[in-house]
Amino acid sequence: MAIPDPRKSRAVVVGIGDYAHDDLATMPAAATGASHLAGLLRDLSVWGLPQDHVTVLGAETSGVRILTAVKDAAVATEETLLVYFAGHGLRDLGGHLYLALADADPDYPQLGTLPYLQLRDLMRQSGHRARHRVTVLDCCYSGIAGGMSPTAAPSRDELAHALDERAHANGADEEEHGQGEDGHGDGHGDSYGDCVLTSAPAESRSFVRPGASFPEFTGELITTLGAGITGAGSLISLESTWLRVRDRMRSRGSPEPQHFAQNNATRHIHFHNRATRERRASEPGPGTSAAHLAALAAAERAARAVPDVLGRMRLLAEIAGATARVAPDRAGQFADEVIRAGRETTDPTQRALLMAKAATSLVALDPARARRLVDEAESTIQGLAELPTRASGLASLADALAATDRDRATWLVEEAEEVIDSLPNSRDKGDLLRRLSYCGVLDDTPEWRQRLVAEAENLRDADRYSDAFDEASRRSSRDALLADEARATADLQRRVEKLVRVAKDLVEHKHHHQALELLEEAAQTIPQVSHRKREMALYDLTGALPRGVGWAARTSPDRVIALLARARRLVDDLNDDDDRADRLEDLAKALSDVAWHLADTDPRRAVDLIRQAQGIIPHLAGSRQRALGDHVALALVQVGKGLVPVDAERAVELAHEAWGIASSQGDGLQKQWVSRDAVEVLAQAGGHLAGASPSRAEALIREAESLAHVLPEQERTRGLRAVAEALAKAGEAVAGTRPDRVDTFVRESERMALGLPGTEAKWPLSAIARALATAGKAVAGRDPDRAIRYAREAERVIRISPDGKEHKDLDLSRIMDLQVEIVTHRPAHADRAGRTAERFTDDMRRAHALYRLVKALVPVDTERAEPLAQTITDPLWKALALVEILRAHTAS
Numbered sequence: 001m002a003i004p005d006p007r008k009s010r011a012v013v014v015g016i017g018d019y020a021h022d023d024l025a026t027m028p029a030a031a032t033g034a035s036h037l038a039g040l041l042r043d044l045s046v047w048g049l050p051q052d053h054v055t056v057l058g059a060e061t062s063g064v065r066i067l068t069a070v071k072d073a074a075v076a077t078e079e080t081l082l083v084y085f086a087g088h089g090l091r092d093l094g095g096h097l098y099l100a101l102a103d104a105d106p107d108y109p110q111l112g113t114l115p116y117l118q119l120r121d122l123m124r125q126s127g128h129r130a131r132h133r134v135t136v137l138d139c140c141y142s143g144i145a146g147g148m149s150p151t152a153a154p155s156r157d158e159l160a161h162a163l164d165e166r167a168h169a170n171g172a173d174e175e176e177h178g179q180g181e182d183g184h185g186d187g188h189g190d191s192y193g194d195c196v197l198t199s200a201p202a203e204s205r206s207f208v209r210p211g212a213s214f215p216e217f218t219g220e221l222i223t224t225l226g227a228g229i230t231g232a233g234s235l236i237s238l239e240s241t242w243l244r245v246r247d248r249m250r251s252r253g254s255p256e257p258q259h260f261a262q263n264n265a266t267r268h269i270h271f272h273n274r275a276t277r278e279r280r281a282s283e284p285g286p287g288t289s290a291a292h293l294a295a296l297a298a299a300e301r302a303a304r305a306v307p308d309v310l311g312r313m314r315l316l317a318e319i320a321g322a323t324a325r326v327a328p329d330r331a332g333q334f335a336d337e338v339i340r341a342g343r344e345t346t347d348p349t350q351r352a353l354l355m356a357k358a359a360t361s362l363v364a365l366d367p368a369r370a371r372r373l374v375d376e377a378e379s380t381i382q383g384l385a386e387l388p389t390r391a392s393g394l395a396s397l398a399d400a401l402a403a404t405d406r407d408r409a410t411w412l413v414e415e416a417e418e419v420i421d422s423l424p425n426s427r428d429k430g431d432l433l434r435r436l437s438y439c440g441v442l443d444d445t446p447e448w449r450q451r452l453v454a455e456a457e458n459l460r461d462a463d464r465y466s467d468a469f470d471e472a473s474r475r476s477s478r479d480a481l482l483a484d485e486a487r488a489t490a491d492l493q494r495r496v497e498k499l500v501r502v503a504k505d506l507v508e509h510k511h512h513h514q515a516l517e518l519l520e521e522a523a524q525t526i527p528q529v530s531h532r533k534r535e536m537a538l539y540d541l542t543g544a545l546p547r548g549v550g551w552a553a554r555t556s557p558d559r560v561i562a563l564l565a566r567a568r569r570l571v572d573d574l575n576d577d578d579d580r581a582d583r584l585e586d587l588a589k590a591l592s593d594v595a596w597h598l599a600d601t602d603p604r605r606a607v608d609l610i611r612q613a614q615g616i617i618p619h620l621a622g623s624r625q626r627a628l629g630d631h632v633a634l635a636l637v638q639v640g641k642g643l644v645p646v647d648a649e650r651a652v653e654l655a656h657e658a659w660g661i662a663s664s665q666g667d668g669l670q671k672q673w674v675s676r677d678a679v680e681v682l683a684q685a686g687g688h689l690a691g692a693s694p695s696r697a698e699a700l701i702r703e704a705e706s707l708a709h710v711l712p713e714q715e716r717t718r719g720l721r722a723v724a725e726a727l728a729k730a731g732e733a734v735a736g737t738r739p740d741r742v743d744t745f746v747r748e749s750e751r752m753a754l755g756l757p758g759t760e761a762k763w764p765l766s767a768i769a770r771a772l773a774t775a776g777k778a779v780a781g782r783d784p785d786r787a788i789r790y791a792r793e794a795e796r797v798i799r800i801s802p803d804g805k806e807h808k809d810l811d812l813s814r815i816m817d818l819q820v821e822i823v824t825h826r827p828a829h830a831d832r833a834g835r836t837a838e839r840f841t842d843d844m845r846r847a848h849a850l851y852r853l854v855k856a857l858v859p860v861d862t863e864r865a866e867p868l869a870q871t872i873t874d875p876l877w878k879a880l881a882l883v884e885i886l887r888a889h890t891a892s
Helices: 028-042 061-078 117-128 142-146 156-163 217-228 238-251 289-303 307-322 328-344 349-362 366-380 387-401 407-423 426-437 440-444 446-472 477-487 492-508 512-530 531-543 550-556 559-570 577-597 603-618 624-642 650-663 669-689 694-708 713-733 739-753 763-779 784-800 805-825 827-837 843-857 863-871 875-891
Strands: 010-016 054-057 080-086 089-091 098-099 114-115 132-138 193-198 233-238 258-263 270-272
Touching: 010 028, 010 061, 010 233, 028 054, 028 080, 028 217, 054 061, 054 080, 054 440, 054 784, 061 080, 061 114, 061 117, 080 117, 080 289, 098 117, 098 142, 114 117, 117 132, 117 142, 132 142, 132 217, 142 193, 142 258, 142 366, 142 763, 217 238, 217 827, 238 258, 238 270, 270 603, 289 307, 289 784, 289 875, 307 328, 307 349, 307 875, 328 349, 349 366, 349 387, 366 407, 366 875, 387 407, 387 477, 407 426, 407 440, 426 446, 426 739, 440 446, 446 512, 446 550, 477 492, 477 512, 492 512, 492 531, 512 531, 531 559, 531 577, 550 559, 550 577, 577 603, 577 624, 577 694, 603 624, 624 650, 624 669, 650 669, 669 694, 669 713, 694 713, 694 739, 713 739, 713 763, 763 805, 784 805, 784 827, 805 827, 805 843, 827 843, 827 863, 843 875, 863 875
Parallel strands: 010 054, 010 080, 080 132, 132 193
Antiparallel strands: 089 098, 098 114, 193 258, 233 270
16 A cells, blocks of 8 residues: 555646636635645645646636646656646536636536546546546536436446446446445456546535635545544545545535545555654554665765755755655654754844755644744744845745745745835846746746746846946036037037037047937037038038947937937938038938947837938939948848847848848948858848748758858858858757758758868857757657767767867756756666766866756666766765655655
């Protein structure tokens, strides 16, 4: 008798709390109950499912997402698959059950719902390897799922309908709960079996009592699993749990839960019993194996070798939690030591974290004490005066509690976010939001995590803009005095001349906004200048614009573009054609320069500015047209680079246009630069488009390569490097969808990279290693041999790269991601993966890589993991690895 192996079991928990239709009441208790139940399933003192083995879905979900989650969980399950639903239940005229999702319509049950039969059939089809399949439904009319009447026990035919299984050959009706005449099952033992638990009979509704945190049936289930059953032994069966729930609901006159089980499945599915009872001295303890004792001793030695007190105590708390079931006395000693260290520390944040870590280790031993410790830790954190420190402490506390009390951990994350929102410093807010997004409790709510990351990114971008704005807004007191002197000049044309001269000096010293103010003032003054002198004033103003407003446009684009528009109107009013042409040339150069500066932040607006510049070209003489064409072409390729991520095909158009302009110009540096940048845009666009259209990507990259070969030698090298990098990026982009194209792109990229001179090859070779690692992870599950080949190829590429040690370590980190993935599917590959880890030149990275390998190995081959853990030289990572091994021995 044992609990289903958590490593081979999965659960999908669905709680729908919000409904759009007015006739379907909101049910926040359904979502709360689902989250709480998921926490119990993960709790080591109940079942201990790993974090990623429990999928929680809420009101934002859809039928397709639920079915996909169930399919993925079922395919991965070898022991027990549990699927839980809480929300409204609907039935049609034919008596079929529908699980209501957020957009359900009670008048048309087929809309916005998940048909139960569809869920049942998918569980059977995809979960055929599972030993047991459990369905728990807390909704109105849920008894329909079992084909039960509200008054009679299920017949054999009804049971067969509930489970979609044919009756056995003996045809004998089973007694209540599926047991045979002898009371010991139907002769099939616990070889397999399905069961369906429902909150109510087929004709009855289910209820959420006023003010209750959970639906009634779910609440009783949570209470029974959370408190245990006194006197029932160390384990309680699912049948015992259901009977306790049924009896409590029956005593209140509530609708009676229903139960269907095949092959007495509910008798063979067990959970840990949380009910505490004093063990008599004569009773044997849980017992510890020699392997467990050895693992415990090794983990403790490694933990005590960690020099940092906080790190050492946190490791001892992990050891206590890992050994609590089989060596409770020793675990209690570890926890006491951690608590003493927490009391002694003067840092309130460290004290709170140690109390929380000790609490998590005591959950199975002394739940009441564990709760008191968590209360103390939270009170300490909430009492911190510095808001950033309080927010960070709440996030750390949430992390510490994520595995044992997810409801409280979730609440702490909410509290931390409220504190962060109140911070005045946006940089602190961004950093803390990103820190908060790492909390493990958010694994169940990816939308929440993505929102936090997006807010942090927005704040970071705003800070960058603010820094740039502040830099551009620096003021020069000396030039301010000179500007005042210029304003005092009575001759308006001379005033404009002086204002522009001061503005140029400000630009040279990077006081861009102050310079822009003076240029705007000059433009406003020019209409007051006499017609005879106005051309000279415009000469001064437009001559300063090409290199005077570009940087200001990065932070004040609207003001700069308005200034250029004002200048254009002034120039258009000139009577002399030659004068007008001179000033228009300056304006066109300024438009191109501003477009260049806006290329990364607003490429579409930059294109419009280039088109305005091109509209001026026909007004100029031949030589001036060619000179302005150079400026426009340079801006086109720069803007093309900015457009690649948002509109690659438009970027290709700009590159072709720039290449055409450059081809019509005479030889010179600007032509070389334009041609080279056009090649880079084509190559980058090809790499970006590869995921959606590999053939289009290949055509663009080939075109870029062909054009690169006609460039002068120095520019040719840069162009070919861009092509080689684009080929590698294309290989990475198709890794998950077209693995057959990966080899082609990567092989061509390496061919070109190895033909580059000097150290130029290091960039494309690094991109190749990244592409191979990505491709390997995409196929590791279904084709580990191919993944191993990619890992070897990536290592070979890194070895031949002329890159420095630091960058090679970064590339090795990506390869280690692949090696870890391979080991989870093929443990025998661990030795080869270990040799990859040993190639890190940085000791800390090497230790972390080995720890990751151990963690991946432990669930599938503990014996192979142990000697690997002993090779780790860093005390902290070694101790963490040995704790993982200790957990494995405890579970076994």
